[in-house]
Amino acid sequence: MSTTLAKAAETVEYAARLDHVSKSFAGPGGQQLVLDDITLDVAPGEFVTLLGASGCGKSTLLNLVAGLDQPSAGSITTDGRPALMFQEHALFPWLTAGKNIELALKLRGVPKNDRRARAEELLELVRLKGAYGKRVHELSGGMRQRVALARALAQESQLLLMDEPFAALDAITRDVLHDELTRIWTETGLSVLFVTHNVREAVRLAQRVILLSSRPGRIAREWVVDIPQPRRIEDAPVAELSLEITDVLRGEIRRHGQH
Ligand SMILES: Nc1ncnc2c1ncn2[C@@H]1O[C@H](COP(=O)(O)OP(=O)(O)OP(=O)(O)O)[C@@H](O)[C@H]1O
Numbered sequence: 105m106s107t108t109l110a111k112a113a114e115t116v117e118y119a120a121r122l123d124h125v126s127k128s129f130a131g132p133g134g135q136q137l138v139l140d141d142i143t144l145d146v147a148p149g150e151f152v153t154l155l156g157a158s159g160c161g162k163s164t165l166l167n168l169v170a171g172l173d174q175p176s177a178g179s180i181t182t183d184g185r186p187a188l189m190f191q192e193h194a195l196f197p198w199l200t201a202g203k204n205i206e207l208a209l210k211l212r213g214v215p216k217n218d219r220r221a222r223a224e225e226l227l228e229l230v231r232l233k234g235a236y237g238k239r240v241h242e243l244s245g246g247m248r249q250r251v252a253l254a255r256a257l258a259q260e261s262q263l264l265l266m267d268e269p270f271a272a273l274d275a276i277t278r279d280v281l282h283d284e285l286t287r288i289w290t291e292t293g294l295s296v297l298f299v300t301h302n303v304r305e306a307v308r309l310a311q312r313v314i315l316l317s318s319r320p321g322r323i324a325r326e327w328v329v330d331i332p333q334p335r336r337i338e339d340a341p342v343a344e345l346s347l348e349i350t351d352v353l354r355g356e357i358r359r360h361g362q363h
């Protein structure tokens with residue numbers, strides 16, 4: 105009884121907490137330090153983008169938060185198990201859109217009889233009503249990413265980790281999916297940690313942009329994005345802040361990134 109009360113009284117202050125996290129990999133010239141002393145909290149319901157040059161350790165960091173790999177030093181705690189979405193949709197091609205989502209529901213222990221209705225609801229949430237019976241090869245790239253998003257949402261995690269999920273899409277489809285993601289984030293109150301090397305995308309989406317330096321990846325700077333949602337990627341304040349961030353990013357690349 106006392107445990108239950110203690111649990112109820114406990115408020116979770118973060119969706120993810122990274123405390124002095126470092127990561128090294130064994131390389132040809134010895135240990136290579138990829139992430140150095142990253143301390144970062146993602147608040148419940150917060151949308152954070154991690155921005156940095158190619159190779160600076162963004163995916164490594166996301167994999168650590170996902171629990172796919174362990175930090176070399178420091179600790180990571182998350183509020184439950186995070187859901188993941190990558191650049192490649194990773195849907196099962198032999199299953200329909202609906203069945204791909206149902207598989208995630210099954211893994212979460214949703215009873216068989218409830219899965220179909222929930223999968224239809226999730227497809228509606230990502231505006232793919234009617235796609236339940238479609239096979240993956242019948243869907244466009246944008247539609248596939250919508251199904252992948254619905255499948256990630258099916259896990260009912262408090263934290264959604266996204267690794268450049270729209271990088272392979274054309275600009276117009278990407279714009280539409282930015283709008284959808286903002287809408288879904290607002291509707292669900294999820295926390296999102298979103299990785300990108302696209303500065304405008306980072307500013308378009310996030311409440312907070314965190315810039316990682318390269319070799320090793322360290323938090324170089326962060327910005328609170330105080331621009332009302334929904335934003336458009338071509339809005340003047342988005343463009344202005346993107347320019348400012350791009351200048352700092354270029355400086356970081358010059359300082360750390362060149363061989
Ligand atoms: N499993 C691994 N073993 C050894 N080195 C690795 C491993 N995973 C990543 N690295 C190295 O860590 C560095 C960071 O890689 P990571 O994929 O995290 O970068 P990134 O910021 O996601 O880049 P991109 O924007 O190109 O996706 C790279 O130098 C990479 O070679």
Ligand SMILES: [Mg+2]
Nearest residue numbers: 162163164267
């Ligand atoms: Mg990456």
